[in-house]
Amino acid sequence: MDVLWMIVLTVGLLGSHCEGAISCKNENGDNVDWFILYKKPAGFDYVYIDSTDQNLKENNKVKPVNHQAGFLAHTLKPYFERSSDFEFVAYNDQPPKGKEEKEKKTVSSTYGHSKGVVMMDTTNVVWLLHSTPNFPAGDESNHFYPDTGKTYAQIFMCVTLKSTESAQIAQHLKDINAYIFKEHKHKKLKDSSNNPRTLPYHGDLLSAGGSQFKRFVKQVSKKRDPKEGDLYVTIADTLQSDLYIQTWRSVSKDPKKRPLSETEKKKLVTITSVKTAAGEWSCGCDHSKWCVSESKDWMCVGDSNREPSQFERPGGALCINNPSVAEAFRKIIDNSVPVTDSVSATECDPAPPKRPKVDSTG
Template sequence: MLALDVCLLSPNKRRCKGSQVRSRLSSGEGLTTLRPRLGFPCQQVKDTSTVVLLCSQGSVSETARSVSLDLTQIIFWSFITKGQFSRGPTHSSLSLMDVLWMIVLTVGLLGSHCEGAISCKNEIGGDVDWFILYKKPAGFDYVYIDSTDQNLKKNNKPVNNQAGVLAHTLNPYFERSSDSGFIAYNDQPPNEESVNCKHGHSKGVVMMDKDNVVWLLHSTPKFPKGDKSNNFYPKSGERNAQIFMCVTLKSAQSAQIAQHLKGINAYIFDKHNPEKLRDSSTAPQPPYHEDLLSAGGQQFKRFVKKISTKSEGDLYVTIADTLKSDLYIQTWHSKPETMDTTTDGHKLYNIKPPFGCDHSKWCVSDSENWMCVGDSNRQPSQFKRPGGALCINSKPVADAFREIKSSTDKDSATNCDTDSATNCDPDSDTRPSPSKRLRVGKTV
């Protein structure tokens, strides 16, 4: 039996609905560009309304599988088990009409597979309940851990790859369909406009449909830079280390996420169908924390910190005293290898940046199974700004980050600039750490 790899692309339709298999290939794009993406040869045939690509992979034992690329048109794949096309359908036993009928049958058989709730994604586009991605400085490499394989591993694709972890996860942001919505917030937005200091130093993207909410928190200024899979990661994000945490939640918890964005006074720079993330309640008076349960049952806890000119405005004081744990903390230009103590007696250790020029903000318990991604630096100027964190209760994750904090890069750079300037915190993201720090647990 001969099966075909068939790609159906409509030149006058720039977006497909209900499919998780997508590409940004247009009808005018040549096969030279396409071949490197697919890894095997293709032929292109046109009629007045359709572009069909016939691709082969020689003898393959598999009869069918989905290939998740980063797309705007629907692509369905089945593999050739015998033979190979070399000159297109006119030299094969199948006519163009046969091919089109095969497409119709494939759509009918696989249509239900293409429908699905939004989710965090892995490198091959598969659904994951959560992931944490830690990008290294001076490039696009990273280490990564997720719900399906709770072991820290190195990347196979760069962080800005258009068929990688972030691009797959951000597909609802690129697609902007009527069935989903999103809110993108960043106090250092892509358009570089000045943001008032009343907003948190917070960055993230919240995407939602009728079933799920995907919450992607991160530390990267100007992210997402563009609204396509080939331009979403800012060039400025190459220099410093950055961190991303993604969690998939059921839609019933969307109000809690909306409340969190209120609490940190997130600066929203882009949105689509934002009414899908609604919360009519009044946010509690900070500081406060609340438990969250992911769609897969993983325990999380979110924090909103107090706004104060005193040390009680330090996000990590709130986290340590709530979790009743000492913390190892990484934030931008914190004075490394120093220790403070909260009024409740918990120790806060500023670690030396594991990856040198490190713009990430995270902490890990010294003995408990908690690891958190925050939005605030340990600088007095940020005590008086809103802020928050999301923490995961996972021994594999906590162990992985305790290992990271112990494996500091010996070649760590110290003369690091931020990705983007901010007018709110002259001593936090744009200059070296201040010579004087507030002693945590004492007021001034």
């Protein structure tokens, strides 16, 4: 009997330890291995898919993306509380204005066009990648989502990893030259290696729940050559798949400044509009950066647009290998064009909204 009670006690302690570890959360505050949240433009509602229910569906309207008890606020709770055994870095090349700053910071283009939050305790790492400027806007659950984040569609990908993966994430942040605007006891999330890595490269990650992910770091092209500096060329050739791609883009009449429509091996297809359970919108009002493979099971959230100016900036992506996710994102593609450089302003959006100056590169 004593042995039985010891077993019960041990299992109980282990269970409570796992329950207390940080994790991506759903809108009920329950742990999930991963989630992807896609916010509509001109509002705070969204569609989402997560590890517990792999169907892309609309939020319940009660908890929009900026709600203090929703997906993001629940996930960021450790960020707000900052316990003694916890560390984090928040990075954003368009950071929020600090309390002592009269104007928003202008971040050098030598930094990656990257945005995210990485949190870590003794058990897990939570990596939240996103496309939203000025996020997180504050340190409290009732004021963390920026008002400026309402205008355009935005995307968030969260994955729960074991703490042993912290070195890989630290390496990734260094190689994309992420602009860290806030940090807390981030010793394990800082890569101090002086050994340069050959770019581009990719690496495999396994979530805490056993899901397969792959991270990419792209090459920098000072000549703005898309064959070298386009993140999506790297992804397509590595995954050996044609890609459907959604990123912010301006229209150039100069063929030399247009992104490639094909790599040497694969086709790059521009998404011009999507149709989701939360609404329909065109690429002219979509600030998200994501792609999905045409026939394989990969869906990626990136940090770079298909713009010549971004070919010379560092950047990367995180991709999930999941047939349900890939199929869900293929299904919301309402319109696309196989030749990327044929997209015009009219096709993207008949009347694109005026963009804030702080977000001039998307």
